[in-house]
Amino acid sequence: MPELDIDHLVQTYQASLMRTCYLYLKDVHLAQDAVQETFLKVYRHQAQFDTACSEKAWIMRIAINVCKDYLRSAWHRKVNVVESLKEIPAAPDTYRNDDLLMEVMNLKPKYKEVILLFYYQDMKIKDIAIVLNKPESTIAVRLKRARDLLKCRLERLDAETV
Amino acid sequence: MPKLFSTETFQQAIDTRLAEIPMRQISFSQKSVRPFGRVRRIVAVAAVVCIFVTCSGVLAASFPALQELFGIVGEDTSKLLQPIELSCTDNNITMEVLATIDDNETSLIYISLQGVPEDATLLNPMLSNSEIPLSCTLLHYDKPTQTGFYCLSGYTTNAISTLSLQTLLIDADNEIQTNTGLSAQTLIQEFTTPQIQENVFVTAFSRQYAENSDYVEPATPTLLSPGEVLSQWDNVFPWADVTAVGIIDNMLHIQMKANALGCYTDASLYWLNAEDLPVETDLMIYEFGETFTQGNYSYSEYKEYVLPFPEQPLSELTLGYDANGYRQVRNGNWQVTFAPDTANQIIETACDFYFGSYHINTISVSSLGVTLSGQEQDSDTLEACIEVYDINGSLIPLSGSIIESDGTYISLKEIFETPISLTQIDCVVVDGVQVMLLAQ
Numbered sequence A: 001m002p003e004l005d006i007d008h009l010v011q012t013y014q015a016s017l018m019r020t021c022y023l024y025l026k027d028v029h030l031a032q033d034a035v036q037e038t039f040l041k042v043y044r045h046q047a048q049f050d051t052a053c054s055e056k057a058w059i060m061r062i063a064i065n066v067c068k069d070y071l072r073s074a075w076h077r078k079v080n081v082v083e084s085l086k087e088i089p090a091a092p093d094t095y096r097n098d099d100l101l102m103e104v105m106n107l108k109p110k111y112k113e114v115i116l117l118f119y120y121q122d123m124k125i126k127d128i129a130i131v132l133n134k135p136e137s138t139i140a141v142r143l144k145r146a147r148d149l150l151k152c153r154l155e156r157l158d159a160e161t162v
Numbered sequence B: 001m002p003k004l005f006s007t008e009t010f011q012q013a014i015d016t017r018l019a020e021i022p023m024r025q026i027s028f029s030q031k032s033v034r035p036f037g038r039v040r041r042i043v044a045v046a047a048v049v050c051i052f053v054t055c056s057g058v059l060a061a062s063f064p065a066l067q068e069l070f071g072i073v074g075e076d077t078s079k080l081l082q083p084i085e086l087s088c089t090d091n092n093i094t095m096e097v098l099a100t101i102d103d104n105e106t107s108l109i110y111i112s113l114q115g116v117p118e119d120a121t122l123l124n125p126m127l128s129n130s131e132i133p134l135s136c137t138l139l140h141y142d143k144p145t146q147t148g149f150y151c152l153s154g155y156t157t158n159a160i161s162t163l164s165l166q167t168l169l170i171d172a173d174n175e176i177q178t179n180t181g182l183s184a185q186t187l188i189q190e191f192t193t194p195q196i197q198e199n200v201f202v203t204a205f206s207r208q209y210a211e212n213s214d215y216v217e218p219a220t221p222t223l224l225s226p227g228e229v230l231s232q233w234d235n236v237f238p239w240a241d242v243t244a245v246g247i248i249d250n251m252l253h254i255q256m257k258a259n260a261l262g263c264y265t266d267a268s269l270y271w272l273n274a275e276d277l278p279v280e281t282d283l284m285i286y287e288f289g290e291t292f293t294q295g296n297y298s299y300s301e302y303k304e305y306v307l308p309f310p311e312q313p314l315s316e317l318t319l320g321y322d323a324n325g326y327r328q329v330r331n332g333n334w335q336v337t338f339a340p341d342t343a344n345q346i347i348e349t350a351c352d353f354y355f356g357s358y359h360i361n362t363i364s365v366s367s368l369g370v371t372l373s374g375q376e377q378d379s380d381t382l383e384a385c386i387e388v389y390d391i392n393g394s395l396i397p398l399s400g401s402i403i404e405s406d407g408t409y410i411s412l413k414e415i416f417e418t419p420i421s422l423t424q425i426d427c428v429v430v431d432g433v434q435v436m437l438l439a440q
Helices: A006-025 A028-044 A055-072 A081-086 A092-106 A109-120 A125-132 A136-161 B007-017 B064-073 B184-190
Strands: B049-052 B082-090 B093-102 B106-114 B135-142 B147-155 B161-183 B202-208 B241-248 B251-257 B266-272 B283-294 B297-308 B318-339 B347-355 B358-365 B369-375 B386-390 B398-405 B409-416 B425-430 B433-436
Touching: A006 A028, A006 A055, A006 A092, A006 A109, A006 B007, A028 A055, A028 B202, A055 A109, A055 A125, A081 A092, A092 A109, A092 A136, A092 B007, A109 A125, A109 A136, A109 B007, A125 A136, B064 B093, B064 B106, B064 B135, B064 B147, B082 B318, B093 B161, B093 B318, B106 B161, B161 B184, B184 B241, B184 B318, B266 B283, B266 B297, B347 B425, B347 B433, B358 B425, B369 B386, B386 B409
Parallel strands: none
Antiparallel strands: B049 B318, B082 B093, B093 B106, B106 B147, B135 B147, B161 B318, B202 B283, B241 B251, B251 B297, B266 B318, B283 B297, B347 B358, B358 B369, B369 B409, B386 B425, B398 B409, B425 B433
């Protein structure tokens, strides 16, 4: 079993993991907790790393499970995504992406996770099925529904703006 | 629109908008890392059977405490419990695991602690194969023998696991809205040029938000350099040793070093106005330094409170705080190892209910609660009014609920306040529709 270079994994995945967890949890501080807990679990359970799956899939699986635990927590509160996004500083010309991010954040977790893993983490359906422990057919159906939902909501937003 | 759904454009949209999202420094070159101070709670849990005793545990032939427990919970509930009768003693306190009950989803573990005061708080009792502390209810306290009887609840473990308790907190000390008498003006005059440290490895961070707060904390905070204990602050915050005070970027920083009791204190600092009322401001709490583990609880060496000055005349502001702590702590190592027993009987009945797009097709009842389960399609919440009646027509009190969902399967469990025999349960009523329990 090759030893994992955890610091390298942190360097490689922290930023994208933080953004994924933020969009999943809709809360910066909760996302920071989730990322820290994910790497802590990676560190503690590195002996259980299965080389049959990619290290990215393994880390994402841990992160998604951590996020799900947080969402199940009695302490999880309803978050206003507009207010949540305002907390994150950004260059003015990037605010045009807020509609997309807000709609992603407003998706149900089961749709949000497939969208984030497929489009943001650039993972194949086969790998997402491993991460989420679901059949590939389920992932494919969810991905289609998620894409349709997102497209429909964004089109509606566009129409309202016009 | 289709263009949006290319990986590249999607990634670009997220990466550019969230480029400045604050991230914590994470490094594994540290000796130990404390994984933040989030508190997680659960509503109820599962049962198990003791087979071994670790620590100084002994197998007891018969525990008078078990008989006492039966008297406390009543005859009907006693019949449902599985006696365990295992104990261990440390630091002159004996923990006896008396009985359990399990329905394969949740479990209850009944214990007694001999040699503890009535107001003892059990800090994070844990089962070894779960990361979630058990919730704890004091059922009865026997003053002559100084024995507390508790019910611990948590998710079922379905495997051998060790119940461990390592810290008891005693004599709660809650100070609410205490005025330190220190004015903002004095603090600003005295602590303007503090010694600072940058690139601190923060082991935990928490923040209390003021309404409409627009403050964004930096990814790498500037904190005070730890110094010697400032004895002039001994009477200001009795629960902690103050090691540095300073003003950085128009915010008051107060750094405290954890001491034996202070590490269990949960404190909040704020400004009090001329009417002695709290002024709403943000409060950031950074933890750093060495991480200590005390039983199942861990804490950092230093805690730094960062309190912005509000837009009010400084002469009107004084520093105030709330602090919830304890005056005594008893540490020990009380551990008993369990293995799960056969789960309690469950009656399962088919049904056909629709709540939004949830399709509930099974109702199961155990001595610990009633569970609705079925398929989830596209709804956000499952809201159903569930009532359970006993054979005398009385409503059985419920104490809370657990919802589990994996996106396609959903279950909603309502927990009974106390375990009840299945023979005493007559029917379940869901949104006014009575469901007969056929297995009876």
